[in-house]
Amino acid sequence: MRELQDKDLKYIWHPCSQMKDYEELAPIIIDRGRGVYLYDKNGKEYIDIVSSWWCNLLGHCNPKINESIKNQLDNLEHVIFANFSHEPAIELCEQLSKIIPQGLTKFNFSDNGSAAVECALKIAFQYQYQTGNTKKTRFMCFTDGYHGETIGALSVGSMDLYAKIYKPMLMDTIHIQAPDCYRCPYDKCRDNCSCECFEYAEKAFEQYGAQTCGMIVEPLVQGSAGMRIYPPLYLKKLRRLCDEYGVLLIADEIATGFGRTGKMFAFDHAEVSPDIMCVSKGLTGGYMPMAITITTDEVYNAFYADYNEGKAFMHSHTYSGNPLGCSAALAVQKILREDDVLKKAADNAVYLHNVLMSALGEHKNVGEIRHIGLINAIELVIDREDKIGFDSKLRIGYEIYKKALNRGLILRPLGNVLYFNPPLIIEKHEIDKAVDICRSAVNDILKA
Ligand SMILES: *Cc1c(COP(=O)(O)O)cnc(C)c1O
Secondary structure, three states: OHHHHHHHHHHOOOOOOOHHHHHOOOOOOEEEEEEOEEEEOOOOEEEOOOHHHHOOOOOEOOHHHHHHHHHHHOOOOOOOOOOOOOHHHHHHHHHHHOOOOOOEEEEEEEOOHHHHHHHHHHHHHHHHHHOOOOOOOEEEEEOOOOOOOOHHHHHOOOOHHHHHHHHHHOOOOEEEOOOOOOOOOOOOOOOOOOOOOHHHHHHHHHHHHHHEEEEEEOOOEEOOOOOEEOOHHHHHHHHHHHHHHOOEEEEEOOOOOOOOOOOOOHHHHHOOOOOEEEEOHHHHOOOOOOEEEEEEHHHHHOOOOOHHHOOOOOOOOOOOOOHHHHHHHHHHHHHHHHOOHHHHHHHHHHHHHHHHHHHHOOOOOEEEEEEEOOEEEEEEEEEOOOOEEOOHHHOHHHHHHHHHHHHOEOOOOEOOEEEEOOOOOOOHHHHHHHHHHHHHHHHHHOOO
């Protein structure tokens, strides 16, 4: 493996990494995957508890998805998607229509989550422009939000870690104080509060609603912020507020879509629909880079006119609607429909949370183990009473990550937050093993 690692470091600039860290911990060369497991060149087994960046939905090398892609490969690998189409894309949209929040009807394809967000922002802006709301030019978003890495997506994100250096390049957006249920400023509890913190949104809309074309949110789970979880009631209230001010509500379901929160989409918990929804990650089961921005008829119709009126959405990506991606997504949909995946995942979600709670719930440095669906986030603190977090320079999460890795678990934490976000098909014995390794790794670094 060493030889490959040296060559890797000679050529490859890895994403979201300080490359100097690889001097101590070289990139692990993965050879193959099966289910929740990955195997490196030396045959060492790892549990992929982070679903390879939250995208692997149904396990690695899922035989049904593999077969679907192989079949498609022998017919058509790609075709220009302007003026041309193909059955896998058409069938996929027909299938998705049946499971997405009501009112969403039109599908615009791109090839990664950030691109889907850019597409949503441009659509929202142009929609307002073409419906006579030319003063609505700004966007609202949450503090601690994450929507991807392109300039537009960073502009509606709020995490300094990713955006700070680029501030001079970014759009001037309005950042609304996001719900922070673990450190609730109102001292309430997310299970039974009335979203008192919604007044931050009300104030912002009062002040800026008239100049705002769209508000983008990560529904129910602010992923990159450390899997911060907030109640569905917030989305219900936000839907009403957006309607009141003529602001389009954009749901970034890139991380939460396709069963991650226990329901098909996070918005389903709130029983309201966004105007625009972005999906990616789990869409293809984590197989192929594909994303879709989905809108209502109302939004779509604002672009529909004679060519010379210049109202079309002149936006394209070379790989829009890629047939191999669609074939993977179709297989994912078939599995979700026929194999009762969400029901089994719901059962295992209860199990996972209970096992984690008994392993680490009482640890003196575990502030909270919050959860929704199979997502469980363990927030590490110096002091449980004061909820004081470790100095990020200590890299506590990273130290635990390295210990877990040695023992065969891929944890890759978000700062002081360790999290489980496994493929939905994880089994109870795999959960037991993962939790056991996680507990040992935490105790290696933070003595219980
Ligand atoms: C991952 C993610 C994105 C960005 O998707 P990429 O494919 O990495 O560009 C956007 N929003 C959310 C909520 C995500 O989790």
